[in-house]
Amino acid sequence: MTTTVSPLAPTAFAALPPIEGVRIATAAAGIKYAGRTDVLLMTFDRPAAVAGVFTTSKCPSAPVDFCRESLRGGVARALVVNSGNANAFTGRKGREATEMTAAAAAAAVDASPREVFLASTGVIGEPLDAGKFTGLLAGLAKQAAGDRWREAADAIMTTDTYPKLATRQVAIEGTVVTINGIAKGAGMIAPDMATMLSFVATDAAIAAPALQAMLTEGVAPSFNSVTVDSDTSTSDTLLLFATGAAARRGCPEISDADDDRLADFRKALGDLMLDLARQVARDGEGARKEIQVTVEGATSAAAAKRIALAIANSPLVKTAVAGEDANWGRVVMAVGKAGEEADRDRLAIHFGGVRVAVDGARDPDYSEAEASAVMRKPEIPIRVELGLGAGCWTVYSCDLTKEYVAINGDYRS
Amino acid sequence: MTTTVSPLAPTAFAALPPIEGVRIATAAAGIKYAGRTDVLLMTFDRPAAVAGVFTTSKCPSAPVDFCRESLRGGVARALVVNSGNANAFTGRKGREATEMTAAAAAAAVDASPREVFLASTGVIGEPLDAGKFTGLLAGLAKQAAGDRWREAADAIMTTDTYPKLATRQVAIEGTVVTINGIAKGAGMIAPDMATMLSFVATDAAIAAPALQAMLTEGVAPSFNSVTVDSDTSTSDTLLLFATGAAARRGCPEISDADDDRLADFRKALGDLMLDLARQVARDGEGARKEIQVTVEGATSAAAAKRIALAIANSPLVKTAVAGEDANWGRVVMAVGKAGEEADRDRLAIHFGGVRVAVDGARDPDYSEAEASAVMRKPEIPIRVELGLGAGCWTVYSCDLTKEYVAINGDYRS
Numbered sequence: 001m002t003t004t005v006s007p008l009a010p011t012a013f014a015a016l017p018p019i020e021g022v023r024i025a026t027a028a029a030g031i032k033y034a035g036r037t038d039v040l041l042m043t044f045d046r047p048a049a050v051a052g053v054f055t056t057s058k059c060p061s062a063p064v065d066f067c068r069e070s071l072r073g074g075v076a077r078a079l080v081v082n083s084g085n086a087n088a089f090t091g092r093k094g095r096e097a098t099e100m101t102a103a104a105a106a107a108a109v110d111a112s113p114r115e116v117f118l119a120s121t122g123v124i125g126e127p128l129d130a131g132k133f134t135g136l137l138a139g140l141a142k143q144a145a146g147d148r149w150r151e152a153a154d155a156i157m158t159t160d161t162y163p164k165l166a167t168r169q170v171a172i173e174g175t176v177v178t179i180n181g182i183a184k185g186a187g188m189i190a191p192d193m194a195t196m197l198s199f200v201a202t203d204a205a206i207a208a209p210a211l212q213a214m215l216t217e218g219v220a221p222s223f224n225s226v227t228v229d230s231d232t233s234t235s236d237t238l239l240l241f242a243t244g245a246a247a248r249r250g251c252p253e254i255s256d257a258d259d260d261r262l263a264d265f266r267k268a269l270g271d272l273m274l275d276l277a278r279q280v281a282r283d284g285e286g287a288r289k290e291i292q293v294t295v296e297g298a299t300s301a302a303a304a305k306r307i308a309l310a311i312a313n314s315p316l317v318k319t320a321v322a323g324e325d326a327n328w329g330r331v332v333m334a335v336g337k338a339g340e341e342a343d344r345d346r347l348a349i350h351f352g353g354v355r356v357a358v359d360g361a362r363d364p365d366y367s368e369a370e371a372s373a374v375m376r377k378p379e380i381p382i383r384v385e386l387g388l389g390a391g392c393w394t395v396y397s398c399d400l401t402k403e404y405v406a407i408n409g410d411y412r413s
Numbered sequence: 414m415t416t417t418v419s420p421l422a423p424t425a426f427a428a429l430p431p432i433e434g435v436r437i438a439t440a441a442a443g444i445k446y447a448g449r450t451d452v453l454l455m456t457f458d459r460p461a462a463v464a465g466v467f468t469t470s471k472c473p474s475a476p477v478d479f480c481r482e483s484l485r486g487g488v489a490r491a492l493v494v495n496s497g498n499a500n501a502f503t504g505r506k507g508r509e510a511t512e513m514t515a516a517a518a519a520a521a522v523d524a525s526p527r528e529v530f531l532a533s534t535g536v537i538g539e540p541l542d543a544g545k546f547t548g549l550l551a552g553l554a555k556q557a558a559g560d561r562w563r564e565a566a567d568a569i570m571t572t573d574t575y576p577k578l579a580t581r582q583v584a585i586e587g588t589v590v591t592i593n594g595i596a597k598g599a600g601m602i603a604p605d606m607a608t609m610l611s612f613v614a615t616d617a618a619i620a621a622p623a624l625q626a627m628l629t630e631g632v633a634p635s636f637n638s639v640t641v642d643s644d645t646s647t648s649d650t651l652l653l654f655a656t657g658a659a660a661r662r663g664c665p666e667i668s669d670a671d672d673d674r675l676a677d678f679r680k681a682l683g684d685l686m687l688d689l690a691r692q693v694a695r696d697g698e699g700a701r702k703e704i705q706v707t708v709e710g711a712t713s714a715a716a717a718k719r720i721a722l723a724i725a726n727s728p729l730v731k732t733a734v735a736g737e738d739a740n741w742g743r744v745v746m747a748v749g750k751a752g753e754e755a756d757r758d759r760l761a762i763h764f765g766g767v768r769v770a771v772d773g774a775r776d777p778d779y780s781e782a783e784a785s786a787v788m789r790k791p792e793i794p795i796r797v798e799l800g801l802g803a804g805c806w807t808v809y810s811c812d813l814t815k816e817y818v819a820i821n822g823d824y825r826s
């Protein structure tokens with residue numbers, strides 16, 4: 001598997017402060033990996049409000065089914081995440097593993113199993129032996145501490161080459177609250193492994209329905225606008241927890257997502273999610289470059305997104321970027337295949353600041369040398385102007401390299 | 414570019430007999446390639462009935478626009494194909510190039526420009542200098558002969574590693590007629606190049622509307638069920654010509670596609686198209702294995718096709734096949750992402766004759782050794798049973814190898 005760190009890794013990891021009411025512990029249970037942690041327990045001292053967004057896969061994992069059920073209660077006391085096994089496509093045994101884990105976590109924090117949230121990432125189709133870590137949860141709950149976000153991000157990695165962390169602080173009516181988030185993976189990214197997971201927590205006092213509304217709104221331009229290989233995991237899970245501990249410092253308790261006092265929080269949350277999502281794209285398997293595809297002038301935002309995804313998912317666009325080739329003909333191809341309205345003869349395409357095509361043909365002033373200079377950089381902005389309307393969207397992706405094929409196909413060769 | 418022939422190439426090329434009324438000539442015009450032919454002229458001694466199917470791209474090439482217009486007349490006297498330049502995204506100059514070519518071909522065969530059909534394949538976005546070959550067309554028309562199908566298939570290749578040819582003979586009311594076909598490429602398959610092209614001709618006497626109905630019906634399970642990299646060309650063109658010359662040998666003239674006398678012809682035509690389409694998949698860039706994905710038990714044929722395409726287009730499934738890994742977890746993932754109805758707990762998956770998963774979990778009797786033996790073969794059949802209905806579809810694809818990335822991304826590295 002990958003041993004080298006992505007060249008797009010951050011030069012320094014964000015230092016995440018403790019979130020009041022959140023405690024963390026990790027353990028090495030030997031689920032699949034040796035010599036590293038693979039279980040994360042996050043506990044909430046008091047019942048936290050919770051919101052979630054999950055994979056759209058018609059074949060979701062057992063933990064995704066479990067979380068959807070728990071989410072109805074809107075209250076969280078514990079989160080258990082394991083790496084090394086996705087507990088996906090595991091039938092009855094998979095459901096038993098989730099029930100066993102939830103029961104052990106509930107006992108460890110003196111809560112109901114329906115106040116427990118679960119996520120698993122790793123091999124699909126192998127039964128998960130939850131007995132490897134359920135016995136550890138009571139001890140982990142006792143030793144959990146607030147300053148272990150980096151350890152949490154490490155424990156949930158699979159073939160990630162670096163941990164993904166982000167933090168923001170923002171005031172709600174003068175009281176500063178913190179938002180911390182961790183993430184792993186991108187789409188179906190790894191040999192036998194799956195999943196984009198992200199867990200975000202805040203000490204703000206926000207009711208579950210309002211949290212859910214903000215999460216659903218924020219996921220569209222962030223996690224749902226990232227693609228590595230167009231393959232949707234069976235296990236994608238994004239959870240947002242609010243402990244409400246900041247209320248004791250004077251932070252108002254807010255139950256309406258449209259409350260004006262949430263404006264800055266909403267912006268910070270969206271910003272943090274985009275930060276984490278881009279870290280995921282920049283750690284895509286074999287990635288050497290980040291691709292930022294912006295489509296403007298579409299008939300709607302949805303049309304712009306669909307065209308941007310067609311470009312970002314195109315193997316030919318992605319291999320061209322890997323080859324540092326400003327191959328705008330492939331961008332035209334991807335616009336054409338997206339199925340959304342497009343007028344070939346109005347199309348303009350930019351690589352970075354260089355306009356390479358305009359009015360349906362090569363830009364007569366286009367400089368190959370300038371375009372090549374753009375393509376040699378680690379971030380490649382591709383901008384398409386359709387000239388039809390006001391719809392606009394940006395999608396984040398990475399290049400397609402031989403390393404991707406090696407990581408995903410070289411087991412037996 | 415690719416220099417080695419695909420290991421999936423046929424061991425012997427089909428020998429195509431002349432089709433009465435069809436003559437062929439090729440030339441080396443130096444459009445892009447040196448030392449090889451790159452222009453094909455096919456002439457029809459008498460006006461031939463014609464049908465066509467084209468790319469669904471919203472940004473089609475100039476020749477595709479031109480052919481759609483010519484098709485309204487339903488009559489063909491000449492076909493001109495060039496390789497090396499796709500005349501796509503070339504604006505006004507592109508339209509001028511098609512008009513100039515059609516005028517020259519029409520003059521060469523004494524026909525109307527609207528009885529000329531055109532196709533171009535190669536670089537996108539570069540103006541096509543039709544002057545390089547329009548001057549050759551009159552001479553080519555004079556020297557054209559019936560026994561040059563292999564030369565025709567050679568002239569239209571771009572990064573194909575072998576020419577694609579197929580022929581069938583079938584009786585219509587006791588008169589034997591011939592169907593010949595050639596093809597090139599698969600989807601957007603090559604550096605700076607595009608296009609799946611196929612040209613089929615018969616001496617049967619079938620009116621244009623009936624031809625069109627049979628072509629539209631036959632393209633769905635053949636050319637439209639082949640995918641190499643999910644990228645749709647701006648230039649895909651399939652044309653079917655019927656000279657009617659067999660009428661002089663007693664073959665009935667048929668104008669209704671539902672005429673029972675066409676049953677065998679229809680079957681032979683479909684069979685020939687599938688033959689050519691599979692040759693295209695087996696010559697996909699970097700291909701080492703053909704993947705045959707069959708989905709059964711879907712709620713409809715359309716649902717089965719959509720799921721089969723999701724599997725066949727998945728980079729993770731394709732890299733697993735390249736690695737000879739019976740990774741059925743990735744097949745589950747692809748079923749789940751297709752968006753069609755699927756019940757995880759009824760799913761069964763077979764690689765060749767080996768059932769690897771059943772009832773939503775790994776088959777307890779599954780033999781890794783037997784599955785591995787299947788994966789080492791050049792053809793990999795993947796069969797998914799959904800258990801929901803009677804919908805069934807088969808899609809043909811190839812594996813995703815480092816060679817694909819090298820061909821499409823290695824220009825500048």
